[in-house]
Amino acid sequence: MTASNLIDGRAIASAIHEETARRVERLRARGVQPGLVFIRVGEDPASKVYVGMKERMSGQLGIRSETHVLPEATPEGELLALIDRLNRDETVHGILVQAPLPRHISEARVYASVAPEKDVDGFHPVNVGKLMLGDDTGFVPCTPAGVHELLIRAKVPVEGAEVVVLGRGNIVGKPLAALLMQKAPHANATVTVCHSRTRDIAAHCRRADILVAAMGVAEFVKADMVKEEAVVIDVGVNRVEDPAAPKGYRLVGDVAFAEVQPKVRLITPNPGGVGPMTIAMLMRNTVRAAELAAAAG
Amino acid sequence: MTASNLIDGRAIASAIHEETARRVERLRARGVQPGLVFIRVGEDPASKVYVGMKERMSGQLGIRSETHVLPEATPEGELLALIDRLNRDETVHGILVQAPLPRHISEARVYASVAPEKDVDGFHPVNVGKLMLGDDTGFVPCTPAGVHELLIRAKVPVEGAEVVVLGRGNIVGKPLAALLMQKAPHANATVTVCHSRTRDIAAHCRRADILVAAMGVAEFVKADMVKEEAVVIDVGVNRVEDPAAPKGYRLVGDVAFAEVQPKVRLITPNPGGVGPMTIAMLMRNTVRAAELAAAAG
Numbered sequence: 371m372t373a374s375n376l377i378d379g380r381a382i383a384s385a386i387h388e389e390t391a392r393r394v395e396r397l398r399a400r401g402v403q404p405g406l407v408f409i410r411v412g413e414d415p416a417s418k419v420y421v422g423m424k425e426r427m428s429g430q431l432g433i434r435s436e437t438h439v440l441p442e443a444t445p446e447g448e449l450l451a452l453i454d455r456l457n458r459d460e461t462v463h464g465i466l467v468q469a470p471l472p473r474h475i476s477e478a479r480v481y482a483s484v485a486p487e488k489d490v491d492g493f494h495p496v497n498v499g500k501l502m503l504g505d506d507t508g509f510v511p512c513t514p515a516g517v518h519e520l521l522i523r524a525k526v527p528v529e530g531a532e533v534v535v536l537g538r539g540n541i542v543g544k545p546l547a548a549l550l551m552q553k554a555p556h557a558n559a560t561v562t563v564c565h566s567r568t569r570d571i572a573a574h575c576r577r578a579d580i581l582v583a584a585m586g587v588a589e590f591v592k593a594d595m596v597k598e599e600a601v602v603i604d605v606g607v608n609r610v611e612d613p614a615a616p617k618g619y620r621l622v623g624d625v626a627f628a629e630v631q632p633k634v635r636l637i638t639p640n641p642g643g644v645g646p647m648t649i650a651m652l653m654r655n656t657v658r659a660a661e662l663a664a665a666a667g
Numbered sequence: 668m669t670a671s672n673l674i675d676g677r678a679i680a681s682a683i684h685e686e687t688a689r690r691v692e693r694l695r696a697r698g699v700q701p702g703l704v705f706i707r708v709g710e711d712p713a714s715k716v717y718v719g720m721k722e723r724m725s726g727q728l729g730i731r732s733e734t735h736v737l738p739e740a741t742p743e744g745e746l747l748a749l750i751d752r753l754n755r756d757e758t759v760h761g762i763l764v765q766a767p768l769p770r771h772i773s774e775a776r777v778y779a780s781v782a783p784e785k786d787v788d789g790f791h792p793v794n795v796g797k798l799m800l801g802d803d804t805g806f807v808p809c810t811p812a813g814v815h816e817l818l819i820r821a822k823v824p825v826e827g828a829e830v831v832v833l834g835r836g837n838i839v840g841k842p843l844a845a846l847l848m849q850k851a852p853h854a855n856a857t858v859t860v861c862h863s864r865t866r867d868i869a870a871h872c873r874r875a876d877i878l879v880a881a882m883g884v885a886e887f888v889k890a891d892m893v894k895e896e897a898v899v900i901d902v903g904v905n906r907v908e909d910p911a912a913p914k915g916y917r918l919v920g921d922v923a924f925a926e927v928q929p930k931v932r933l934i935t936p937n938p939g940g941v942g943p944m945t946i947a948m949l950m951r952n953t954v955r956a957a958e959l960a961a962a963a964g
Contacts, residue, residue: 478802498799499792502845503837505775508792530864538848540800548799548845551835551860560866562859563848567827569857 375631377524377603377638383646386519386654387431393657394432397664404660405434406464406490407456411449411475412442417468424466427649433656434461446475450483457485463663464490464656469541487662490655492545501545504552509655514546516647517582517603522556524636526580526601529558534578536624537585538565542605546582571595583624593629602630602637605644672928674821674900674935680943683816683951684728690954691729694961701957702731703761703787704753708746708772709739714765721763724946730953731758743772747780754782760960761787761953766838784959787952789842798842801849806952811843813944814879814900819853821933823877823898826855831875833921834882835862839902843879868892880921890926899927899934902941 394404406428408421421437428435438452449467456462465488471477481493489497492511500508510518521528533550537543543563550559564571565585575581575595583591584605596602606624623640631637638644691701703725705718718734725732735749746764753759762785768774778790786794789808797805807815818825830847834840840860847856861868862882872878872892880888881902893899903921920937928934935941 478800495793495796495800495802495805497792497796499794499796502795502799502841503775503792505792530866532866538850544799544845544848547848547860548841551841551844551862553835553862553864558862558864560859560861560864560871562857563844564857565848565850565855567850567855567857569827569829574857 375634375636377520377601377636377643379520379638379643379646382520382523383516383650385523386647386650387427390650390653390657391431393661397657397660398432400664402660402664403434403461404432404464404657405436405462406466406656407462408435408437409440409449409452409465409467410437411440411444411468411471414470417470421468424649424652427653428656431653431657433653442472444472444475446479449475449480453480453483457483457488460663462488463660464488464652466491466652488659490652490659492655493540498540498545502548504554509659510549510651511541511545512648512651512655513542513584513605513644514549515651515655516644517542517546517605518549518556519651520603520638520644520647521580521601524601526636528556528580531559531579532577533559533561533580533582534574535561535563535582535584536565536571536575536590537583537605538563539584539586542582542584546584585624587624588622589624589626591625591630593626593633596630596634598633598635600634602634603644604638604640606640607645672931672933674817674898674933674940676817676935676940676943679817679820680813680947682820683944683947684724687947687950687954688728690958694954694957695729697961699957699961700731700758701729701761701954702733702759703763703953704759705732705734706737706746706749706762706764707734708737708741708765708768711767714767718765721946721949724950725953728950728954730950739769741769741772743776746772746777750777750780754780754785757960759785760957761785761949763788763949785956787949787956789952790837795837795842795845799845801851806956807846807948808838808842809945809948809952810839810881810902810941811846812948812952813941814839814843814902815846815853816948817900817935817941817944818877818898821898823933825853825877828856828876829874830856830858830877830879831871832858832860832879832881833862833868833872833887834880834902835860836881836883839879839881843881882921884921885919886921886923888922888927890923890930893927893931895930895932897931899931900941901935901937903937904942 486494486496492509497508547561551561582603588608604623604625612620783793789806794805844858848858879900885905901920901922909917
């Protein structure tokens with residue numbers, strides 16, 4: 371196969387951003403200004419980059435955003451108090467607490483403190499539960515939602531497909547499995563979740579129609595682990611030391627792209643595949659939160 | 668294999684009931700009387716039987732129970748008002764709304780209205796979400812919890828096992844999958860969820876170390892669909908017409924027991940396998956709710 375088997379995440383995300391921008395316009399025409407708040411604790415360099423990207427995209431789409439930067443030593447109670455204040459602020463429709471948080475702060479407590487209707491990251495237990503129950507009134511976490519939308523817009527048949535998800539994290543693996551196994555259009559897949567304790571991961575990979583790699587192991591998926599008709603989605607972002615690179619490292623996915631790409635039916639590039647979709651889903655969740663708040667009066 | 672390959676759900680449930688009764692005694696010695704409320708709407712015959720069994724078992728264990736029977740035509744608002752009153756009643760530690768509910772009442776709204784800390788059925792989205800997230804502060808639905816406990820006490824190795832779950836319902840299939848795939852002791856399984864849209868269910872069944880049948884199709888699992896080392900758990904309860912039976916029907920599981928039992932390593936009888944475990948887990952959840960309430964002061 372040639373390079374034409376790439377799923378262009380950037381182009382698909384752009385199309386979604388255009389839709390989102392139109393929804394923002396309609397809200398503003400009705401006097402509603404969608405507002406998104408980022409909270410960052412400490413100075414993790416990757417967090418700075420991610421929040422910066424999300425701020426810029428908010429601005430481009432007409433979503434008002436503000437960022438609270440708290441010192442690394444902030445007590446958990448102070449962070450919870452800030453979230454509580456934002457929960458009650460009617461001009462705020464979405465609240466995103468950027469991970470990772472310092473060790474002295476419980477991520478579970480923090481995520482559970484965000485009002486579910488402002489939880490545009492989809493991490494609150496009530497939103498995770500709704501996803502699992504097939505109740506579409508909640509928010510789906512952005513990366514699984516992005517993978518799903520990528521499959522839909524790339525016209526990959528999901529219903530009845532054998533899906534193998536590598537990784538069982540709370541951010542990608544488990545919610546994606548929940549999403550794709552539902553009795554619902556564009557879902558209805560037979561899903562297997564593999565992880566570090568799986569006996570023969572390669573055998574599972576080889577029978578996958580859709581293989582999603584989200585385990586965080588650099589270039590784990592090799593060419594001999596995929597079948598030729600497979601669609602491969604690479605969610606991984608791994609730092610690999612590389613003295614030749616300007617920063618001393620380069621970023622690679624969970625898929626050995628160079629050897630897998632020529633073999634399979636469709637594959638996401640990385641970067642340029644899932645990454646842009648995650649931000650697109652965050653923006654879409656935010657405008658939906660604003661629409662729901664406006665409808666609720 | 669002989670009849671010695673049966674997993675005796677009744678005996679295992681009895682052992683758990685004894686543990687639960689001792690926990691009730693300890694609570695009562697501290698002046699705490701565990702209380703469980705059943706709500707039944709309408710006159711569904713199976714619901715009457717189930718609630719009756721749960722009432723009797725509560726009594727045997729020293730758990731105070733009361734049952735509210737509402738007429739079929741009860742408006743949803745009235746049911747929600749009753750639940751709200753029970754949520755605020757400190758003598759009530761567990762609230763169970765027996766399914767099925769009449770068509771004019773939303774099960775999702777009703778389950779979400781029960782205070783999560785009294786949701787001993789584990790159906791509230793927040794408890795489902797916690798299960799999915801690996802947060803053990805919530806309540807696990809009784810049937811999946813019962814299947815899990817059955818595997819543990821029958822010393823079936825779950826970690827690293829290939830588990831195939833047939834059925835993706837909110838009561839059994841999906842929560843059981845979530846439970847067994849967690850990175851946790853007695854979990855860590857590689858889980859596949861199969862359902863009506865799965866392309867080749869038999870092939871999945873044949874590779875299962877642990878096969879859980881919870882799809883609600885009478886005697887679906889045949890001998891040629893299981894491998895010899897398999898452990899088979901039959902959750903199904905199906906009514907099959909039988910003119911020779913006193914009531915005109917008999918109850919059968921999702922497994923063709925007579926032909927599967929001689930072939931496999933371990934299997935649950937049905938009845939006498941998962942059924943007793945479901946009640947045992949309900950009682951255990953209730954005493955845990957009372958313990959947590961007592962600890963919270």
